[in-house]
């Protein structure tokens with residue numbers, strides 16, 4: 443009887459340890475909404491600047507961490523890449539969007555910040571059709587508080603871009619970073 447209890451105890455502890463190791467391997471994978479807003483992103487390389495979005499009445503500024511900036515020319519971002527996008531309201535007078543002398547939209551208030559981060563094994567706990575490789579998504583208000591966005595929408599719009607590692611303006615970034623070097 444004692445033996446049996448021991449055997450059970452061993453079995454339980456082995457499977458507990460196995461479970462623990464498994465959860466440690468995945469523990470590092472945050473869910474959408476859980477990726478952090480990097481504190482220092484404004485010092486990172488610019489991914490793209492002054493992106494004009496008349497359709498959404500926004501101007502956007504995109505940043506990439508220094509490791510991720512090395513994604514060209516392979517077009518695949520290394521694990522540990524973080525992308526941050528600032529979404530500014532475009533200035534408007536009534537319904538009309540204001541344009542500067544350069545013909546571009548004028549940046550108003552910062553409305554939101556969107557984040558994408560990828561790491562080994564991340565982003566697998568979602569249905570196949572909205573998998574974005576190992577990317578996980580996050581959204582923050584200008585006060586740094588997490589926003590409860592519908593992350594399935596983010597995933598659905600980025601998912602078709604597997605050939606660009608799920609990053610819409612990869613080509614533009616690679617073209618501009620080639621020019622810079």
Ligand code: HEC
Nearest residue numbers: 525526527556557558579580581591595596599609610611
């Ligand atoms: C309808 C399509 C669509 C949806 C929905 C969408 N995105 Fe994007 N996302 C884009 C496009 C297009 C860009 C490129 C910048 C631009 O043109 O505004 C972009 C850019 C980004 C970037 C900068 C890196 C990159 O891929 O270029 C991040 C980060 C990002 N989106 C996160 C999110 C998050 C988080 C959500 C949901 C809260 C979201 N996106 C929803 C289309 C979308």
